[in-house]
C-alpha cells in the first residue's frame with residue numbers, strides 16, 4: 195500500500211510520521227491486521243514519558259487491539275488493581291474482569307513505576323510460565339522481556355480468553371517484521 199494513502203500524524207516530538215491508528219512508523223503500520231477484541235479485564239497501560247516516541251513501543255498497539263475498558267492515560271487506577279510484574283503469583287481465570295495495570299517501558303523504568311504502584315496498595319501478578327518471546331525488542335526478565343503487546347496477549351490467555359490472546363499474539367510478528375524492515379535490518 196502506498197504509505198501516503200494512510201492516515202498520518204506527526205506527534206509532537208516524533209521525528210517521523212506515525213500512523214494515527216497504531217502509532218507505528220507509517221511504513222510499519224499494522225492496522226490491516228488489527229482486529230479489536232473485547233478486553234477480558236480493565237486494562238490500564240501506564241507509559242513512561244520516554245516511551246511515547248520509541249518505535250519499539252507496543253503499548254499503544256496493545257490498547258488498540260482491545261476494546262472495552264482500556265485506559266491509556268492517567269485515569270485513576272481502582273483500588274485492588276493487579277499490577278503485572280515479574281515473579282509474582284500468576285494470573286488465573288479468577289482474575290477475569292479485574293483491573294490489570296501493565297507498565298510499558300524499558301525494564302528499569304517499568305520496575306520503578308511498578309514499585310510505586312505497589313506501594314499504593316495494588317497487588318502484583320505475574321504471567322504463567324510460557325515460551326520465551328520470539329519477538330524480543332528489549333531485554334530483561336519475564337514479563338519485561340516480552341513486548342507489552344505479548345504480555346497483554348499472555349495475560350488474556352491466563353484469564354481464559356484464548357480468542358483475544360490469539361488475536362493479539364498475531365500482531366507482534368507483523369509489528370516487529372515491519373519495524374525492523376523500516377530500520378533496514380533483516381527480520
Ligand SMILES: [Zn+2]
Pocket residue numbers: 213214215216217218223224225226
Ligand atoms: Zn497503523
